[in-house]
Amino acid sequence: MLKNLITGAAALSLALAVGTANAQEKLKIGFINVGPKNDGGWTQGHWTGAEAVRKHFGDKVEITFIENVPEGQDAERAIEGLARAGNKLIFTTSFGFMDPTIKVAEKFPDVKFEHATGFRTAPNVTTYNARFYEGRYIIGQIAAKMSKKGVAGYIVSFPIPEVVMGINSFMLGAQSVNPDFKLKIVWVNTWMDPAKEADAAKALFDQGVDIITQHTDSTAPLQIAQERGLLGFGQAHDMYDAAPKAQLTAIIDNWGPYYIARTQAVLDGTWKSQSSWDGLKEGTVQMGAYTNMPDDVAAAAKEMEAKIKSGEFHPFTGPIYDQEGKERYKAGEVAPDGDLLSMNWYVKGIDDKLPQ
């Protein structure tokens, strides 16, 4: 009996090994995400990108898309699971996956990792990001023009450089139109909790702001804006369908081209670790249609979009002062990428203290 069992097991494992050897012709790609693929926001952007890869490469790739992985210890388990399952290119799409990604990358040197919005690289780890701040500058300008009260509400998740950069860029854009523009910032300490985001939006509106923007992932704040006849901006995804009367424009993530390029690099064997940061110019960041605003505001926004795309204008061009009044960048000086990626200070004009 035991002898039969062992023979059977040996035969089975041989068959499996042969089976996997055949499967290795396909490049296995894995995605680890913090939310569900149809959240209408951040994770959906990555899903769309993954679908673009699937469409482009067809049978040559096999994609595993894992949703709702919490940032932290669980993430390490999930990433390692993907590496063990034979995935050779793994995308981890949230800041909080940074340390787990580096840890797993050390154990699997022949697997290539791509971490979004982080700043730690390794020989087999690339960081990639999108210049969302370019979009933030444009919507900051629109906000200052559309707000009757001169105050905007900003719903944010965690005080990481990515988010602070966005707030600063928004404020700089707003200040370029209205130097006295004010900002009310609420931290909800989560990337996505529709009820809490709705509460934050209500609190901001109750306190007198008439326009909101967010760095969280659900459409709840915009829905509240629409209910109250006020305005807002979509985040990571065109949220027009959820709030057709309230959305002015949206900052849209378009990861498809980048994902296709990186997959091709792995297939060609030319993949190298890098820190890539694409924006409006490369099409990784797109702006949603300009709606619910007068034509001249839309025209000005399109003009600014073109200027940033061509490189004629950079949102973080001096003079820029921080909250203490210190001049961080002189007139005409452009903030270097490294500074932006580790930004932990507010620009002058923001009255809040940045949580550390």
Place this chain on the structure above:
Amino acid sequence: MMAEAILLTIVTASTPLLLAAIGELVAERSGVLNLGVEGMMIMGAVCGFAFAAMSGNAAVGVVGAILAGMAMAALFGFLTLVLVANQVATGLALTLLGLGLSGLIGDPFTGKAGVKVQAIYIPYLTDIPLIGRLVFGQDPLVYVAVALTIAVSWFLFRTRGGLILRAVGDNHASAHALGYSVVRVRFLAVLFGGACAGLGGAYLSLAYTTQWLENMTAGRGWIALALVVFSSWLPSRLAIGALLFGAVGILQLHAQALGLGIPSQFLSSLPYLTTILVLVLISGNRLLLRANTPACLGQSFVPDR
């Protein structure tokens, strides 16, 4: 008026907690510790949204949510009361089941527009400044939550049925000896708990926000469980607890918007800290606290045949 607006948002934030917790209170009073509240709540949220979206009618959604909660509760009841499985483990398993199943059911509905439970409007009364909308302009589920709390309190302490339920929770052996069917009483209590949890979940996806997103309950089921203990199993205190938790949660957002400069991570933890603080103060009277714990809470009942 900002004060009125804040009070309105506090009521909205407290209602799902109160709904789920009042049901759990009844279940625990009968001696069953149901840790599956989070799973039942989220099943209520997804089924409520699904039924409402498919029928175009919020009321249908609410009924669907109640049925979903009761179905989960029936499963829990069968496992723990008939098969006498461990209540804690079964409850946790049901939470996991609910979270996963709701994601599956909710997949086609994510990101879709929903149907909203409309707030009521009574001419003249709703227009009273400050308290008008607060008292007369809420959506029906808020009034249901208040009515449930009063009804449960009256039922538990003023009716024979409530007495029997409490007896089963305090000493199931004696209740059984007296001829009451412990399993039947507990099963009905658990069904009620599941229905309320489902209702609480429906509130999230049909009134609080009008959308469905995986894991949207975000741990509110667990908070409801904690609130039941916080309330010493008294419905009146439960209402206070839910309001307190909801109020601190809303006020911390306002504090941030006002730019008071208090670290947001601390403010985020305030609802939990406040609840613990008040619980410590209440527990100052040890006698009062222990007197209310259902003595047979969590204990399986197997009659000697």
